[in-house]
Amino acid sequence: MLAKSIMFQGTSSHAGKSFLAAGLCRLLYREGFNVAPFKSQNMALNSYVTPDGLEIGRAQGVQAEAAGVTPAVEMNPILLKPKEDMVAQVIVMGKPLADMSARDYRERYIPQGLEVVKQALDSLRRNYEVLVIEGAGSPAEINLRDRDIANMKIAQLAEAPVIIVGDIDRGGVFASFVGTMELLTPEERKRVAGFVINKFRGDASLLTPALDFLQERTGLPVLGVIPYMENPGIEEEDSVSLGDRMDGQAGEDQLDLVVIRLPRISNYTDFAPLEAEEDVSLRYVNHPDRLGTPDAVIIPGTKNTTSDLQFLYNSRLAEELRRLCLEGTPLVGICGGFQMLGETLYDPQGTESDSLSDCTGLGLLPLATTFNPEKLTRQVQAKVSEHTFWCEISGAQLEGYEIRHGKSLIPDGLPCITSCGDGDEVIGAANPNLPVFGTYLHDIFSNDTFRSYWLNEQRRRKGLPVPGEDGQPRVSSKQRKKDSYDRLAAVLKEHLDMDRLYQIMGVNRP
Secondary structure, three states: OOEEEEEEEOOOOOOHHHHHHHHHHHHHHHHOOOOOEEEEEEEEEOOEOOOOOEEEEEEHHHHHHOOOOOHHHOOOOOEEEEEEEOEEEEEOEEEEEOOOOHHHHHHHHHHHHHHHHHHHHHHHHHOHHHHHEOOOOOOOOOOHHOOOOOOOOHHHHHHOOOOOOEEEOOOOHHHHHHHHHHHHHHHHHHHEEEEEEEEEOOOOHHHHHHHHHHHHOOOOOOOEEEEOOOOOOOOOHHHHHHHHHOOOOOOOHHHHHHHOOOOEEOOOOHHHHOOOOOOOOEEEOOOOOOOOOOOEEEEEEEEOOOHHHHHHHOOOHHHHHHHHHHHHOOOEEEEEEHHHHOOOOOOOOOOOOOOEEEOOOOOOOOEEEEEEEEEEEEEEEEEOOOOOOHHHHHHEEEEEEEEEEEEEEOOOOOOOOOEOOOOOEEEEEEEEEOOOOEEEEOHHHHHHHHHHHHHHHHHHHHOOOOOOOOOOOOOOHHHHHHHHHHHHHHHHEEEEEEEEHHHHHHHOOO
């Protein structure tokens, strides 16, 4: 028997489709269903590495975790990772296919891609009871409709009723609902089963006249009004939301941590465990005038290391980061940020850029990186080296994942982080003479021991209390994530018309 399906589509990007899909996956999982997420085509720089070393969108990895199932490549068969303004790396079934322009992708690949999507969808429908499907952008983009393989065409293939999601916090949500319905074809309108209003602040009863108008105008019900959730703890799909975190300010009793907002920032979900700490203020900065006097700075991963390194130089951030580090401010680089901390970056085959065959790094770590076309994606077990730089975490075990094209030559004798298993490799290093380290290991701050050690070093430098030394138990990163999924599921259970939603899906409510 094929799985029943339901699909969230939006009035726009960032309306809350990924968020609601994760919550519904968790809710159905808690009510006993074997449920899986699906998104046919995802454009995002936040990605996830499956246990078998394949790359999918971060949102589907998160949704699978919420559903209590192992993330699999079938859950997101096509991933587009923007590399330049009009070029993206096309990843099909977890592996890079080619770099393509938007025009080439639409005209040359989409018909072939649709077949890949059908096969992945059929596989999931045969193996699960319920699929929670997420659309992309809006189904009413007139200029994209003929080649749209992420919205109504997928709903038709999956025989899925569609729920249209709108973000009321942005304003204009009712006009967006009505406008979306007006721009759909008659056949597409028949597939829409209702609306969900997301991110509402205030008394929902005040919406009654507008809800009545919407139902009278479209003939469709509003299935729920979801309240605005501050810091829900659900990792985000892409960088659209970073604009909301550019102007934060730390309190006197908080650590002021800065992440550099690179133009092609990727996998900034690495820093969610830091942001979840009560005494941490995490802000994103893309100009030296906004740096201030942070307690530590992080250079994150990027889809284009050499281009974003040039951004650091052109914006004067490079010289400011060097100055801060030399004056004692801790500096961390993750993946592409790790490569930037080195002395030289070589790109002999144009993997990163057609115009830059080599460039000079920040010179804060004695390493040289060479890029090559082959992409490494894997989950990793790693170990912190025995070195005084790491103090009490010398020898600590770590886990995370890698997504990279480059390989770095790192001198012997440095404090390092080494992958464990076949062909041990140094995947991180520190400068024993400066407060700086970098690593290829994504999710390093999800390791509770490592995160606590690094944050406690900054707390002591600033004279802040060190949690754990007062005897109070600490919540693990994994438990915090599970609690976030459960909290979101509880909110949806309270604010969605679940009886009607089960009826729409065609399944019996437990």
